[in-house]
Amino acid sequence: MPHASPSPRRVALIVAVVVAMMSAGLTAPASTAEAPPWEGTSRRLPATLRDRMRGVSWHSGCPVGLRDLRLLRVRYWGFDGEAHRGRMVVYERQDRKVLRVLRRLYEARFPIRRMRLIEAYGGSDAKSMEANNTSAFNCRRVAGTTRWSEHAYGRAIDINPVQNPYVRGSVVEPPAGRKYLDRSNVRKGMVVRPGPVVRAFAAVDWKWGGDWQSSKDYQHFSRTGR
Numbered sequence: 001m002p003h004a005s006p007s008p009r010r011v012a013l014i015v016a017v018v019v020a021m022m023s024a025g026l027t028a029p030a031s032t033a034e035a036p037p038w039e040g041t042s043r044r045l046p047a048t049l050r051d052r053m054r055g056v057s058w059h060s061g062c063p064v065g066l067r068d069l070r071l072l073r074v075r076y077w078g079f080d081g082e083a084h085r086g087r088m089v090v091y092e093r094q095d096r097k098v099l100r101v102l103r104r105l106y107e108a109r110f111p112i113r114r115m116r117l118i119e120a121y122g123g124s125d126a127k128s129m130e131a132n133n134t135s136a137f138n139c140r141r142v143a144g145t146t147r148w149s150e151h152a153y154g155r156a157i158d159i160n161p162v163q164n165p166y167v168r169g170s171v172v173e174p175p176a177g178r179k180y181l182d183r184s185n186v187r188k189g190m191v192v193r194p195g196p197v198v199r200a201f202a203a204v205d206w207k208w209g210g211d212w213q214s215s216k217d218y219q220h221f222s223r224t225g226r
Helices: 008-023 047-053 092-107 125-130 175-180 196-202
Strands: 040-044 069-077 083-091 156-158 166-168 171-173 220-222
Touching: 040 092, 069 092, 083 092, 092 196, 171 175
Parallel strands: none
Antiparallel strands: 040 069, 069 083, 156 220, 166 171
């Protein structure tokens, strides 16, 4: 038996519901076919960037030379739901693995607040964290020690530091991360287990600071686990 066409009133009601769902962000995300394709490249550091890094994120005595680093350019999803382009510097022997991770995060539509080179913050880890910046290479020591950070080797990445703070006792860095200490209340940009970020890094044998015992560094992933 043929179905009767919906009444104008019913059509208007359906339209109103759909509009309300779109306003609240409850509709399904665009399909992969509709999204900009992922892009990711690795190249040697151009001369202009090498000059910019000297005395800021790199200096004489660093454990790796500028020739051992690679510049990645990638597409990522922002907190605004739009695709953006970002850059980071990593160790040459880890560039392909990092590109694989960032591609998986893009495919999972995991949001990243921003992705800028640490030079934008004068090489300051604290300022980069406060800006909620996702970054990698920075020739610096582990805070409070004389030991090189894994970032000094280009073998570590910090993801959304505000949503994923470093926590040791009452110390929370960056301070804005205190709003995200309840890891069971999962919000945009948070790294949790199980989740796409931990899975993507585990697939290339990188370790998560969220698994540390004496402290927690939820933003931190590294090749060595340190």
